Amino acid sequence: METLVWNTEMMVSGIILGLTFLAIFTEGVHGIHRVKCGMAGAAVMILAGQVFGFYNGEEAVHAIDWKVVFLLGGMMTIVAIMIPTGGFQQMAYAIADYSKGRLFLLMALMGTLVTVLSLLLDNVTTVVIFGPLIILICQSLRVSAIPFLLAAALLSDTGGVATLVGDPPNLMIGSAAGIGFNDFIIHMGGMVFVAWIVILLFLRYLFKEELSVTAHELDLSDRQPLSDPKTWYASLAVLGVMVIGFILHGRLDWEPWFVTALGLTALVFIGKDIDMEEAFAHTELALLMFFISLFIIVGGVEHSQFLEYIGQFIVPFVESDLLTATIMLMWVSAILSAAIDNIPFTAAMIPIILGMESQGINVTPLWWALAAGVGMGGNGTHLGSTANVFIVTISEKMAKDAGDPSLAITPGLWFRKGLPVMLLTLVSCTIIMVTFFDFFAHHYQG
DSSP: OOOOOOOHHHHHHHHHHHHHHHHHHTHHHHOOOHHHHHHHHHHHHHHHHHHHTSOOHHHHHHHSOHHHHHHHHHHHHHHHHHGGGTHHHHHHHHHHHHHTTOHHHHHHHHHHHHHHHHTTSOHHHHHHHHHHHHHHHHHHHTSOSHHHHHHHHHHHHHHGGGSTTSSHHHHHHHHHHTOOHHHHHHHHHHHHHHHHHHHHHHHHHHTHHHHTSOOOOOOOTTOOOOSOHHHHHHHHHHHHHHHHHHHHHHHHTOOHHHHHHHHHHHHHHHSTTOOHHHHHHTSOHHHHHHHHHHHHHHHHHHHTTHHHHHHHHHHHHHHHOHHHHHHHHHHHHHHHHHHSOHHHHHHHHHHHHHHHHHTTOOOHHHHHHHHHHHHHHTTSSTTSSHHHHHHHHHHHHHHHHHTOGGGSOOHHHHHHHHHHHHHHHHHHHHHHHHHTHHHHHSOOOO
16 A cells, blocks of 8 residues: 655645644533534535645534434434433432332442433433432431432443444444444443443442442432323333334445334324423433534544544554553544543544455454443543433532532542553453453454
8 A cells, every 4th residue: 555645635625623622622621612612623624625635514414423423313312202201200219219218229229220211312311310310219218318429420431332323422423434333232231231340349448438338219209100101101112112122224225314213203293292392402412513513623634634644553453452452542543532521532443444444454352442442431430421420510519519529520530440440341341342352353243
């Protein structure tokens, strides 16, 4: 293959990429929302591309992975329809009743619930739903909510890694690499299950004092019944059919986004009283715009051949020792995802791996390493995932309302509890990857 030579187009696109990502990662310092940073970066990339002749508006539209945008948007809308029915609250109350004050059992059951939901719903949505409920239940039991909030975030982050639709980076990886729903869960399910067990057992050790206290009798006398049973049960039925559609999408020749679109369409007709304007108003359009902006930015970098230029230095190492390269990618992805948001990092890595694949290299294990790394790495700090940031925010509000600073999850507390969890899960994932490397390196069916 012809060796690429550094040029002005690469330099311009690389500078725009670097400055945009720096602005996104330092959002807390300058106060400009990451979506605004992404939109500005996308606009500058198109303008610079036209000036220097390596990118234009039409190419930017083609660079957007609309399959990811439609799938994520459809799932968000379905969840927005489900939340007002009160069904999620009933599930949380039932678990609290069943645990009868046994705190580790409550943690395990609540953790299982958020994990199962994170297999289909993204982990941010899951903790947004259950975070406030966990605080309500813990206040009723008169126990610290911190262990349960941390468990919800850590276990939902981990559970989302197992499926194609469980975590936004998975959607991006699956779409770019042509990985289907079945292949994703077959390859990542076992690894995630082991990591999940490790986390749950370690949390019992980390919070042994908090979980050993005697809880008061649960009092949720003001709990509300299901406000819209018909829509709730219809939503569950639609989700069940969608899972079957995800599993069979290869045989049906239906893309996952199309399965989601069919499910959403069926749901809005079954639930005749659904307010469509209200449902779409609660869809996270900001996150979708963030994705679109990132796709445009990375598309510009691809067209300048900057990522190919970087990739040619990585290729010899990957060719000489694929296993070591795979493990290194997993750990580097995890460490960087603990420090910064994993979505931009994933967006930047995907075209580099695709570039290596175009040169005939077996990059199959690299996809699984990237998915595991960015997923598990999110547990390391409170900035590792949006779900973590939300949990920290509601704990701070709880502490402020109670006038007790000890109720807040501080960045330092998360680092002390979350970093050991991240390292343990990475060790377990590394052992699994090394032991079953032939399985992960085997080409999937697509």
